[in-house]
Amino acid sequence: MCALLKVNDLRVKYQTFEGVVHAVNGVSLEIGERETLGLVGESGAGKTTTALSLMRLIPSPPGIIESGEVFFDGRALHELPEDEMMQVRGNQISMIFQDPMTSLNPVLTVGLQIAEVIVAHQGVSSAEAMRRAESLMEKVQIPAARSREYPHEFSGGMRQRIGIAMALACNPRLIVADEPTTALDVTVQAQVIELIRELRDELSTAMMLITHDLGVVGEVCDHVAVMYAGEIVEKGDLEQIFDHPMHPYTRGLFQCVPDIEEENSVIQPIDGLMPDPFHLPAGCRFHPRCPECLEACRTTVPPLSERDGHSVLCHLYAEGGARG
Amino acid sequence: MSEPLMVVKDLKKYFKVAGGVVHAVDGVSFTLNEGETLGLVGESGCGKSTTGRVILRLTEPTSGSVTYKGQDVLALQGREMAAMREEMQMIFQDPFSSLDPRKTVGGTIGKPLYIHKVGTRAERERRVEELMDFVGLSPQLYNKYPHELDGGRRQRVGIARALALKPNFIVCDEPVSALDVSIQAQILNLLSELQERLRLTYLFVSHDLSVIRHLSDRVAVMYLGKIVELAATRDLFGNTLHPYSQALLSAVPIARLRRRRERIILTGGVPSPINPPSGCRFRTRCRHEMPLCAEQEPPLTDRGGGHFVACHLEN
Numbered sequence: 001m002c003a004l005l006k007v008n009d010l011r012v013k014y015q016t017f018e019g020v021v022h023a024v025n026g027v028s029l030e031i032g033e034r035e036t037l038g039l040v041g042e043s044g045a046g047k048t049t050t051a052l053s054l055m056r057l058i059p060s061p062p063g064i065i066e067s068g069e070v071f072f073d074g075r076a077l078h079e080l081p082e083d084e085m086m087q088v089r090g091n092q093i094s095m096i097f098q099d100p101m102t103s104l105n106p107v108l109t110v111g112l113q114i115a116e117v118i119v120a121h122q123g124v125s126s127a128e129a130m131r132r133a134e135s136l137m138e139k140v141q142i143p144a145a146r147s148r149e150y151p152h153e154f155s156g157g158m159r160q161r162i163g164i165a166m167a168l169a170c171n172p173r174l175i176v177a178d179e180p181t182t183a184l185d186v187t188v189q190a191q192v193i194e195l196i197r198e199l200r201d202e203l204s205t206a207m208m209l210i211t212h213d214l215g216v217v218g219e220v221c222d223h224v225a226v227m228y229a230g231e232i233v234e235k236g237d238l239e240q241i242f243d244h245p246m247h248p249y250t251r252g253l254f255q256c257v258p259d260i261e262e263e264n265s266v267i268q269p270i271d272g273l274m275p276d277p278f279h280l281p282a283g284c285r286f287h288p289r290c291p292e293c294l295e296a297c298r299t300t301v302p303p304l305s306e307r308d309g310h311s312v313l314c315h316l317y318a319e320g321g322a323r324g
Numbered sequence: 325m326s327e328p329l330m331v332v333k334d335l336k337k338y339f340k341v342a343g344g345v346v347h348a349v350d351g352v353s354f355t356l357n358e359g360e361t362l363g364l365v366g367e368s369g370c371g372k373s374t375t376g377r378v379i380l381r382l383t384e385p386t387s388g389s390v391t392y393k394g395q396d397v398l399a400l401q402g403r404e405m406a407a408m409r410e411e412m413q414m415i416f417q418d419p420f421s422s423l424d425p426r427k428t429v430g431g432t433i434g435k436p437l438y439i440h441k442v443g444t445r446a447e448r449e450r451r452v453e454e455l456m457d458f459v460g461l462s463p464q465l466y467n468k469y470p471h472e473l474d475g476g477r478r479q480r481v482g483i484a485r486a487l488a489l490k491p492n493f494i495v496c497d498e499p500v501s502a503l504d505v506s507i508q509a510q511i512l513n514l515l516s517e518l519q520e521r522l523r524l525t526y527l528f529v530s531h532d533l534s535v536i537r538h539l540s541d542r543v544a545v546m547y548l549g550k551i552v553e554l555a556a557t558r559d560l561f562g563n564t565l566h567p568y569s570q571a572l573l574s575a576v577p578i579a580r581l582r583r584r585r586e587r588i589i590l591t592g593g594v595p596s597p598i599n600p601p602s603g604c605r606f607r608t609r610c611r612h613e614m615p616l617c618a619e620q621e622p623p624l625t626d627r628g629g630g631h632f633v634a635c636h637l638e639n
Contacts, residue, residue: 042504155593185367185531187590190575194589212505215577242581256509258538260576261583263558265538269509273474 003030003071004206005054005093005174010068012046012053015061021277023049025230027068031174031223036200036207038221040214040253044274046230047210051176055093056085073173091121094167098179100159104151110162111137111147117169136165140195157188161195168199175200178210193219214253218242226250229275229285236310246312246323248290284315292316327394328355329493329525330379335388337371337378344598348374350549352388353624356493361519361526363540363557365533367572369594370546372529373417376495379527380412381405392493410440413486417498419478423470429456429481430466436488455484459514476507483514493525500535512539533576537561542630545569548597548605551624555631565633568606604636612637 012024024046031037039047052058054070056077070077077088097103105113114133119126134144140161142154151159160180167175180196181189197220200207209220217224217238224241226234226249234247245251255268272289275281281288287297296302296315305317305324316323337349349371356362364372378385381397390397392411400408416422423432430452437448453463459480470478479499486494496515500508512535518524530536536543537557544554545566553566564570571588590609595601601608607617616636624634 042506157593186533186575187367187571188593189577190587191589193577194587213577214579218579218581219577239581242579253505254579256505257579258512258534259580260534260537260561260573260578261580263537263561265534267509267512267538269513270506271510273476273507274504 002032002074004033004035004073005029005031005208006069006071007050007054008069008071010050010053010070011066012049012058012068013064013066015064019278022280023063023230023277024053025280027227027230027232029225029232029235031206031208033173034204034206035223036209036221037223037225038217039208039210039225039227040212040217041227042212042274044229044277045227047227048178049230050227051095051178051208051210055089055095055176056082057089057095087121090117090172091170092172093174093176094170094172096160096163096167096175096177096180099183100156100163101151101183103163104159106151109148109150110154114147114162114166114169117166121170133165133169136169137162139168139199140165155188157184157192160184160192164192164195164199168203168205171203172205174206174208176208176210179212180209181216182211182213189216196220214242214257226253229277229280231285231313233286233314234310234312240308240310244310246310246317247286247314248292248316249286252289252291284313294322326358329358329393330356331389331391332356332379333389333391335375335378335390336386337374337383338386341598346597347549347600348597349378349385350600352546352549352551354544354551354554356525356527358492358525359519359523360541361528361539363536363543364527364529364546365531365536365543365572366546367531367594369548369597371549371597372531372546373497375546376414376497376527376529380409380414380495382414406440410489411491412493412495413489413491414495414497415479415482415486415499418502419475419482420470420502422482423478425470428467428469429461429473432470432481433484433488436485440489442489451488452484455487458487458518459484474507475503476510479503479511480514483511483518487518487522490522491524493527495527495529497529498531499528501530501532508535515539533573545572548594548600550605550634551632552606552634553632554624556629559629559631563631565627565631566606566635567610567612567637571609604634 007029010024010027014021014023027050041047053065111133114136115129118129118132134147137144137147142161181192223237225232228249234250252270258267259265270289283299284297284302287293294315302313302315303318304311304313315321318324333353335349335352339346339348352375366372377383379390433455434448434452461480500511528539540557543557543560544551547568553569564573571590574585574588592609595608602618603620604617604622607613622634622636624632626632
């Protein structure tokens with residue numbers, strides 16, 4: 001299958017007063033047509049930086065994309081001039097942001113905000129754009145009559161629906177959703193997840209879903225990439241990652257969430273702290289917290305091992321390793 | 325069964341706002357037994373945090389009563405209330421805003437000891453070191469400031485501060501919600517350990533049902549200022565009776581495959597607490613709504629074995 005999105009060896013750093021933060025350190029991933037990839041990790045893992053970098057939306061300064069190639073439908077996005085990139089954003093690839101409170105413009109009616117995207121990308125009259133905006137609102141289950149209202153007049157869940165309507169405005173082929181349900185209450189989260197799934201299937205859009213919640217991944221995604229300290233440490237399809245996690249960090253993540261279906265669930269925390277982004281550990285970035293750390297892990301960067309599309313960055317699974 | 329440690333009766337807290345009166349907590353009653361954890365769960369705005377704050381009188385209730393070891397907490401004044409606060413402490417949600425940025429770790433943990441004039445200065449310092457050891461903070465952090473610590477360590481400082489006066493009862497208000505999952509698990513285990521060692525009683529306020537199930541002995545589910553269901557954890561999760569609790573539980577995404585339950589998707593949002601629906605407050609979103617629900621408020625009744633439900637169904 002030809003990938004819709006292909007990212008090769010993306011490296012991004014932030015130049016700050018306190019020093020250089022290596023936020024993304026050689027990320028490679030692919031998303032096929034109609035696929036949904038979950039990008040999972042804790043705060044500071046580099047998930048959002050990865051997403052913003054491939055959209056070329058990383059604020060610079062302080063962000064610097066050091067290297068990396070991004071191909072979308074065969075086109076090299078990293079080489080496009082800015083005006084052409086603008087036509088890709090919103091039109092071909094769009095984003096849904098985490099915080100529905102701050103990602104909308106408070107002084108524009110929601111109808112106008114959705115219509116703005118359509119005018120910018122589709123070259124239609126503003127009356128036509130408004131008409132389409134209203135039908136998009138119906139699609140995300142908000143009465144079209146409310147298009148003249150301002151963001152503060154809507155609840156959090158409804159604001160997120162408006163964000164989804166904006167993302168869908170130009171029938172993009174890929175949606176990058178950055179923690180789209182994290183700010184919402186669980187019952188509202190369930191509504192929004194349901195909506196995202198329905199619309200994605202109806203419009204056959206591919207998706208990259210950034211989240212820290214493995215539960216949400218299980219509900220929405222068919223592929224998963226786990227990030228730690230700027231690297232993808234494990235990647236595979238949903239069954240591979242959920243049923244046979246290999247990387248000690250991935251396994252640790254599953255063990256530290258209490259199981260809601262079990263009476264006396266035991267949780268096993270991952271020891272230690274997230275690494276200091278200014279001074280990432282040598283060798284495997286996870287080795288100071290790893291319960292299975294070997295001598296090689298302290299000094300040598302682990303190689304990527306792959307079997308049946310399930311890849312892992314860990315010495316244990318390298319050729320000649322304990323589980324190689 | 326022995327006397328409960330705390331009895332809360334018909335507790336109400338209303339806030340006056342521009343548009344009317346917010347019924348944040350509207351007639352909440354429960355008991356807490358010594359050494360147990362009561363989980364208080366619900367979505368934003370249901371009144372769970374306000375309930376915790378009112379019990380500790382961080383904000384004064386509109387009406388109701390709180391009895392702790394037979395003493396009427398709400399009637400206490402001045403010095404008596406100060407003494408009561410040694411027994412009852414709180415751990416806050418946000419380890420970023422609940423610590424004074426200008427105070428060191430040692431200063432923060434020692435402050436309650438200083439205010440309550442416990443021991444000499446040297447004794448207080450020793451006690452702070454002991455507390456830091458208790459919660460897993462390295463002694464080298466004594467002179468650090470909050471901004472030099474990550475969220476997990478800051479939360480440990482908040483926990484040590486809450487333990488300083490050797491309380492019996494602690495309100496934990498979303499203590500792990502602001503933390504990453506790997507750190508969250510560390511703090512949850514710490515709270516369980518401390519409870520066992522010190523025989524603490526927790527009122528554990530959280531929106532996270534998995535965390536609630538993991539930690540609580542009994543659970544109360546709140547909706548729009550009222551408790552809709554209260555039961556032993558096993559009963560609440562195994563035999564969920566209130567339609568709201570059922571919807572809430574079914575909405576939680578599970579990080580395991582092939583375990584998907586039937587999902588009850590609630591329509592609409594939570595009604596305004598300024599003008600809550602008549603009768604049962606959940607009826608506007610309930611799939612079992614009957615005419616009776618609008619007319620009469622369902623009382624919280626025992627359906628057997630201490631499983632309380634406020635619902636007209638099967639009554």
